[in-house]
Amino acid sequence: xxxxxxPDLIEEIVTDKGPDDIQAVAELLLPAEDVEIAxxxxxxxxxxxxxLWEVLPDTRKVDVLVEMRSDPREVLIAAMADEQWSAILADxxxxxxxxxxxxxxxxxxDLAYQALDKQQQAYFRDAxxxxxxxxxxxxxxxxxxxxxxxxxxxxxxxxxxxxPDHCDTVFLVNRSGHFSAAVKLTRVFGAPEHLPMVELTxxxxxxxxxxxDATNASFQVxxxxxxxxxxxxxxxxxxxxxxxxxxxxxxxxxxERQVMATAGMxxxxxxxxxxxxxxxxxxxxxxxxxxxxxxxxxxxxLFEATLQQVVALAVLMPVVASMGxxxxxxxxxxxxxxxxxGQVTSANLKALMTKELKVGGVNGVIWALVIGVxxxxxxxxxxxxLVICLAIFLNILAAALAGVMLPVILEKLKIxxxxxxxxxxTTVTDIVGFVAFLGLxxxxxx
Amino acid sequence: xxxxxxPDLIEEIVTDKGPDDIQAVAELLLPAEDVEIAxxxxxxxxxxxxxLWEVLPDTRKVDVLVEMRSDPREVLIAAMADEQWSAILADxxxxxxxxxxxxxxxxxxDLAYQALDKQQQAYFRDAxxxxxxxxxxxxxxxxxxxxxxxxxxxxxxxxxxxxPDHCDTVFLVNRSGHFSAAVKLTRVFGAPEHLPMVELTxxxxxxxxxxxDATNASFQVxxxxxxxxxxxxxxxxxxxxxxxxxxxxxxxxxxERQVMATAGMxxxxxxxxxxxxxxxxxxxxxxxxxxxxxxxxxxxxLFEATLQQVVALAVLMPVVASMGxxxxxxxxxxxxxxxxxGQVTSANLKALMTKELKVGGVNGVIWALVIGVxxxxxxxxxxxxLVICLAIFLNILAAALAGVMLPVILEKLKIxxxxxxxxxxTTVTDIVGFVAFLGLxxxxxx
Numbered sequence: 068x069x070x071x072x073x074p075d076l077i078e079e080i081v082t083d084k085g086p087d088d089i090q091a092v093a094e095l096l097l098p099a100e101d102v103e104i105a106x107x108x109x110x111x112x113x114x115x116x117x118x119l120w121e122v123l124p125d126t127r128k129v130d131v132l133v134e135m136r137s138d139p140r141e142v143l144i145a146a147m148a149d150e151q152w153s154a155i156l157a158d159x160x161x162x163x164x165x166x167x168x169x170x171x172x173x174x175x176x177d178l179a180y181q182a183l184d185k186q187q188q189a190y191f192r193d194a195x196x197x198x199x200x201x202x203x204x205x206x207x208x209x210x211x212x213x214x215x216x217x218x219x220x221x222x223x224x225x226x227x228x229x230x231p232d233h234c235d236t237v238f239l240v241n242r243s244g245h246f247s248a249a250v251k252l253t254r255v256f257g258a259p260e261h262l263p264m265v266e267l268t269x270x271x272x273x274x275x276x277x278x279x280d281a282t283n284a285s286f287q288v289x290x291x292x293x294x295x296x297x298x299x300x301x302x303x304x305x306x307x308x309x310x311x312x313x314x315x316x317x318x319x320x321x322x323e324r325q326v327m328a329t330a331g332m333x334x335x336x337x338x339x340x341x342x343x344x345x346x347x348x349x350x351x352x353x354x355x356x357x358x359x360x361x362x363x364x365x366x367x368x369l370f371e372a373t374l375q376q377v378v379a380l381a382v383l384m385p386v387v388a389s390m391g392x393x394x395x396x397x398x399x400x401x402x403x404x405x406x407x408x409g410q411v412t413s414a415n416l417k418a419l420m421t422k423e424l425k426v427g428g429v430n431g432v433i434w435a436l437v438i439g440v441x442x443x444x445x446x447x448x449x450x451x452x453l454v455i456c457l458a459i460f461l462n463i464l465a466a467a468l469a470g471v472m473l474p475v476i477l478e479k480l481k482i483x484x485x486x487x488x489x490x491x492x493t494t495v496t497d498i499v500g501f502v503a504f505l506g507l508x509x510x511x512x513x
Numbered sequence: 514x515x516x517x518x519x520p521d522l523i524e525e526i527v528t529d530k531g532p533d534d535i536q537a538v539a540e541l542l543l544p545a546e547d548v549e550i551a552x553x554x555x556x557x558x559x560x561x562x563x564x565l566w567e568v569l570p571d572t573r574k575v576d577v578l579v580e581m582r583s584d585p586r587e588v589l590i591a592a593m594a595d596e597q598w599s600a601i602l603a604d605x606x607x608x609x610x611x612x613x614x615x616x617x618x619x620x621x622x623d624l625a626y627q628a629l630d631k632q633q634q635a636y637f638r639d640a641x642x643x644x645x646x647x648x649x650x651x652x653x654x655x656x657x658x659x660x661x662x663x664x665x666x667x668x669x670x671x672x673x674x675x676x677p678d679h680c681d682t683v684f685l686v687n688r689s690g691h692f693s694a695a696v697k698l699t700r701v702f703g704a705p706e707h708l709p710m711v712e713l714t715x716x717x718x719x720x721x722x723x724x725x726d727a728t729n730a731s732f733q734v735x736x737x738x739x740x741x742x743x744x745x746x747x748x749x750x751x752x753x754x755x756x757x758x759x760x761x762x763x764x765x766x767x768x769e770r771q772v773m774a775t776a777g778m779x780x781x782x783x784x785x786x787x788x789x790x791x792x793x794x795x796x797x798x799x800x801x802x803x804x805x806x807x808x809x810x811x812x813x814x815l816f817e818a819t820l821q822q823v824v825a826l827a828v829l830m831p832v833v834a835s836m837g838x839x840x841x842x843x844x845x846x847x848x849x850x851x852x853x854x855g856q857v858t859s860a861n862l863k864a865l866m867t868k869e870l871k872v873g874g875v876n877g878v879i880w881a882l883v884i885g886v887x888x889x890x891x892x893x894x895x896x897x898x899l900v901i902c903l904a905i906f907l908n909i910l911a912a913a914l915a916g917v918m919l920p921v922i923l924e925k926l927k928i929x930x931x932x933x934x935x936x937x938x939t940t941v942t943d944i945v946g947f948v949a950f951l952g953l954x955x956x957x958x959x
Contacts, residue, residue, distance in 0.1 A: 078860035322768030381827035
């Protein structure tokens, strides 16, 4: 219902702030999906967000919180008094608690855990044995399971009772709960009632291990053609399943992380984070970049005498730095994606390097000449043109080299290249660019 | 089977290039999924990619091509002689042709179109009436459809015949083919045979319009809880459906586009593009950035006299530019995401601006002081410290302002802010930074 209505609802809440208005919006929201309410809450400044939150029915609060990003969610959690929690947490389940646990203080996790029944408590404990980058942390336990010797008639009975969303197979397990086979629901229907289920086994259904990387496993589910895949532990015991909905959420989070990482933020960043928190989140990244900028300045400082005599060098410095940075970030972005897809390996690294150096060579020559001519004409100095021409060429080659090698090295060191690659890369291209430019300038122009 | 095997296969092909080795790999690939073969082909340098392609069975070639990104795919298409195409295109279907059509020359599209049966030709024509950013271009026609007056017994008969992947509902249409209702397969099974299907209608199932934005519609499918949603035209005629698999592919492409756009590339960029093509793809972005760098240089040039007398200003310029660029890109990234999610609207823009200016104010004061003190100590000049302190503060504020306003303005102008936002932003922060720094320097330090 809401995709188009979102701007209107935001408008209504932000401009007319009376309690009646908020109440009216809350009523409009009753038929909305949880994720839509979550999106609306994330779109509101903190004060309005809390007002709307307070008039939402308690029964929907957990579902909406689950759909929110951590940072905006924590604003709401912090705004609630402890006594309100008992009502809200009363019918939380293990999966919801797992989603929320990073945002909840320990005492509330404990409160919610105590409210779970024995089975849900066991699910919760099982899941927390896997860190959140492993798929075991995110599995669902709503599934259709039958013993290995079940007949089609048992399958039909089970299916008629209840089929969870995004479930297109029945899992067969042996007596110790080990996963043995999966049968498509649609094959059960046509089949004779006395046929053993196992004869309808899907031969090519992939099985996921609980310790598998959550993003990779999610991609596997998305492209498997099945609505969900079974997840097992190391001894092949069936733990649960990962369905396409959870898989899509995990994949979307992965991509959001990539996009936000290019600016040194994480995917949970709140549009309306409290100023102090937001400033703190970003300060680290600014500080890190400041260090690299000072490093570049220090290298420039080595050439103070040259700069004093040839001030045109100072004027043109941004051109040298910019071309290296841009060329390098193009190579870097391509390689980071290749690494994420598993396409960049030691076997094709040399070929990739050769190709990127050639591309850098071509663009290096073209732009070095263009820039050289412009600089020559601007400052009427052919030697200055030559100096910047050489510096640009060298910097674009260095950028290609760094763009290929940096992410590969960072990945080996288990550092996320999507996050830190660009800072280090521009440091390299700034320094190479300034040193080449000012160094050649000292050589030719003094 | 392959995620772990990918590096080994790349290794095998790249290092042992004999025809026997290629043949051996091709045999290893027989049980692999199409998408896995596609990923492997994308990982190979052009020569090896074509060798492997040539030994793949013709029957799999279309399926593999469909899974590839356009650029690496086009390398293979260009390498094939026209006569080979007749065999390969013989059993293509409309959906596959739609996937490939951007990569195929007109004569091959025509060849393939002629090979389609009448119904597939009609599907193809229908889909091409929607541009590829609309969901109508991407729908599937494999679906379960019954007349509005069908009984459960008809439903059971239909389901027992064949259920496509990712299909959990039967669609009911009236006599003119207008979509009327959807019934979950699992509800059909438990129900009495004589019951009209329409009594089992899913009330809350969303319906998508063919002209809806493909990415938004895909998000809607992902979170709907259904395996697929019906797609209708403006008069509510049932066109087809969008399932979670296609939806995930469209969403993943959307995100890849976002990530690649930060470096001015598109998601189809080939890891091993021919050098000329790759250099051409990137040259435009380099050229655009060059213009902005020259613009920044021109502003610096206005202060040549100042730079000549206070060379420390030249040394510290990168610090001013870098801090503005980083602070601005953080705000920009947050706002671009908010726009994409529909969370940033005219109603909360002022609140957002206030918050970002406050965050900028806090970080501006902190880092301006830090940098001011460092500059003072480095060059032993308190006035220089004051000048850079003020310049940094102004630049971080300007960055916050530009970071909020730029993407909003670009979106209004229908320009993708993810692609062009960062270039324009750094131009703004470079110029504001240099002018503030050198201008204040001219004022205080001469």
